[in-house]
Amino acid sequence: YEKINISKLIAEKEKSEIIVNNISNPIIVTDNENRIVLLNETAKDLFSIEDNINNCHFLELIKNEELFEIINNNHDQKNENKINKTIVIKQRNEKMHFNVLSNKVKKDKKLGFTVTSLEDITKLKKVDEMKSDFVSTVSHEFRTPLTSMNMGLSMLLEEDIGNINSDQRQLLEAVFEDTERLNELVNDLLDLSKIESGKIQMEFDKANIKKIIESTVKPFLQQAEEKKVNLKIDEAEENINAWADPNKISWVISNLIGNALRYTPEEGNIKIGSYLQGKNVYIYVKDTGIGIPEEYREKIFEKFVRASNNDEESSGTGLGLAISKEIIEAHNGSIWVESKEDKGSKFIITLPRYRHLS
Ligand code: ADP
Secondary structure, three states: OHHHHHHHHHHHHHHHHHHHHOOOOOEEEEEOOOEEEEEOHHHHHHOOOOOOOOOOEHHHHOOOHHHHHHHHHHHHOOOOOEEEEEEEEEEOOEEEEEEEEEEEEEEOOEEEEEEEEEEEOHHHHHHHHHHHHHHHHHHHHHHHHHHHHHHHHHHHHOOOOOOOOHHHHHHHHHHHHHHHHHHHHHHHHHHHHHHHOOOOOOOOEEEEHHHHHHHHHHHHHHHHHHOOOEEEEOOOOOOOEEEEOHHHHHHHHHHHHHHHHHOOOOOOEEEEEEEEEOOEEEEEEEEOOOOOOHHHOOHHHOOOOOOOOOOOOOOOOOOHHHHHHHHHHHOOOEEEEEEEOOOEEEEEEEEEEOOOOO
């Protein structure tokens, strides 16, 4: 009876091994102490591993600190069970892009294993790069004619060339407004493609978040007053420092405040604040505005996505949050939104903390 049971168990084990080994995505299973419990064949192939993996620490076998950080951080995270990030791995001199999905599997309430699978998205990345190149070229080509249209229209409106009647003025003003809008769109697209292609260099430095927030909020105070919206900075510690490019972070916060003002009606409140938690600096912009429908909360960070809370007429290009996301991710940070329709939205950014002094 015992023999039958054992051979049944062995057969089951072999079955699971065959299944795991034949999954085409690389799979890595680690334990509490980051020791490798299992690697499927594709994972071994990706990291050129031939040795016996028994009881080896992750970094002993897989010399990839970035991937290790993702898996290790997943251990430390209290609430989240899943982590989804993209990384680049070089294989046979070729850059490959992977989407890393790391999943904590609990056993008897204690942490058991972390199952990490890597999805090859190299092809998708290439298509995305081609698309970005195309958008960048087209935007660039649009710039010169747009500038001359703008100049021509300004001259006509200023009556440098001759007088215009009020009907003509109305028409020209409408065209002028549209070219301005197109200009804004082209500039945003160019900014985005520059960041995407890595052409905009981040100038990393020790960045004092409180100072950045204060100087970013200032230009909005009057606009808020005119709109009868209460714009306030929440109390925060003096020495919250991030490892970041201050100008780019200020751009992102400006964009979030601009949005908060746009989508918060009169008598509303907007609060901006920052705090430290673990290895990260947190920055938030919270409003009591119209909120964002649930199905849009992730999508609004994509290009050209504007939520249904937006009436078609309201200005904006749908690119601000996409640019913000690119900037924050270039800092190894993250950005997301928590929101309730008709109650408000809270945009949250995390940035790596400046480790030595703060
Ligand atoms: P834009 O504001 O130019 O349309 P963004 O990328 O900045 O583009 O924002 C995308 C969409 O996200 C907006 O069109 C709007 O629907 C939604 N959104 C952004 N911020 C807020 C906010 N604070 N409150 C409500 N909706 C928002």
